Amino acid sequence: MREIGQISLIQVQRSSLKVERGTERYYDPASLLGVKYLLLRPEGVIGVTTDGSEVMDIHHENHPNSRNHNGVNGVSIGFTSHYRAMRSKLGEHLVDGIAGENILIESSTSHSLADLGERLAIQIQQTGRYIYLSGLMVATPCVQFSLFAANHGMPLPAAQLKETLQVLDGGTRGFYARMEGLQDNVTLQVGDKVFAADGK
Template identity: 55%
Template sequence: MLEIGQVKLVQVQRASLKFGERPNRYYDPSPLLVVERLRVLAEGAVGETADGGTVVDVHHTSHPDSKNIKGANGLSLGFTSHYRQMQARYGDHVFDGCAGENIIVEANGSFGLDDLGHRLAIQNSATGQFAYFTRLLVAAPCVEFSHFVNRDSNPLPAGELKATLQFLDDGRRGFYATLEGQPQVAIQAGDKVFRVDNG
């Protein structure tokens, strides 16, 4: 296994980050909540707060307004290095995690699907146990997030929108992953993240 980073923060989306109706729908990251730890199940993620409370992520299958699509997007992760690239291009309002990923990994360099391989492992910093994640997918950027990074509530010109979507794609805006072979695991800041060599 190859260590690629360390978990910086974990968070949940209490509700959708898209508001309004098309064509006037807009992106607002205010429903995001950074939590003490993330309980990950096959159905999605549940945040555990410092006071012992729990918050179900909007991509969990049991959320009343669940955005889960056939189990493919129950958990997402992103990298601080990708946020540095987005901030350099669009500004500091593109803060770490604003795209809504559940797990933000402190890392250097850029990561595409090929760089991550077919499986990731996260090692619990308290117990040393590993959790494995598979079915890695690029989390495709949306029009609303493109407007958010450009600080533009008006529709972007077609060329600018296309350029933004292309820049945010290929994993820069994040990835989806699915827990493999375990009923549930806990993830928190400080856990180490590894690419699992396939062979």
Template identity: 50%
Template structure:
């Protein structure tokens, strides 16, 4: 296994980040909630507000689930946010794309760089193995948000933004490997399994 970074930030999406109906639908990161730890299950991610379990909207158990099979968990990299800010501007704060797990790293990653699994290890022996990794393809709404434009993007502008944000720049999806539930906390070490 090759170490690629540390968990920097954890969050859930309490509800969809896409608001409204097409063609007027837009991206709003307000439903994002930072959590001190994530419980990963076969159904998806759950956080806590200290009193109650809070399900991520991509968790199959969420009342308004947006789970479509391969998107139960998501992760991204701080280096990808650096690239997005360089391209689109400072409004793209770390985590604004909505991934559950943000990994601090100085290099960018494509799907091919991530091997067969991502393994997250806590100092107390906790292990979370994420498998079935795929690119989280960017949507038009996030692309519009990234471009920070009040006016709809032209087809050419949208295509250019989508192309830049693809190939993992916007993030990746995964699922928890078969086995027991797992917990992830900031500071946990992240490895690629070939």
């Protein structure tokens, strides 16, 4: 296995980040909530706050407005290096975590899907146990996030929107994964190490 970084931020999406107002849809990160722990369960992700409250992520199977698609997007990950790249091209308002991933990994280099391999391994610092995230897939950027990233939510000419979508694609905006073989609850926290398991 190859270490690629440590978890630097964990959070949940309490509701959809794409908000409807009349006939318009726009990106609003207000429902993001940073948490102390992240509970990974077979059904999805739950955040635990500093006061012990549990908050279900919208991609959890049991969320009343679940955005879970047969488990393939049960958890999302991003990299601090990708945020630096986004800020350099699109602006300082793209602070770490604003794209909505559950797990942000501190990393000095950018990572493509090919770089990461078939799955990631996370070592739980409290126990030394490894858990695996498999079925990695690019989190394709939506139009609403692209407008938020490039123009604070305001419309863009078609060519500029297309260019922004291309900048954010390929994993720059993040990745989705599923929990592999998870039979019980696993607790993640900031500082847990992340490895490219390289399919082994």
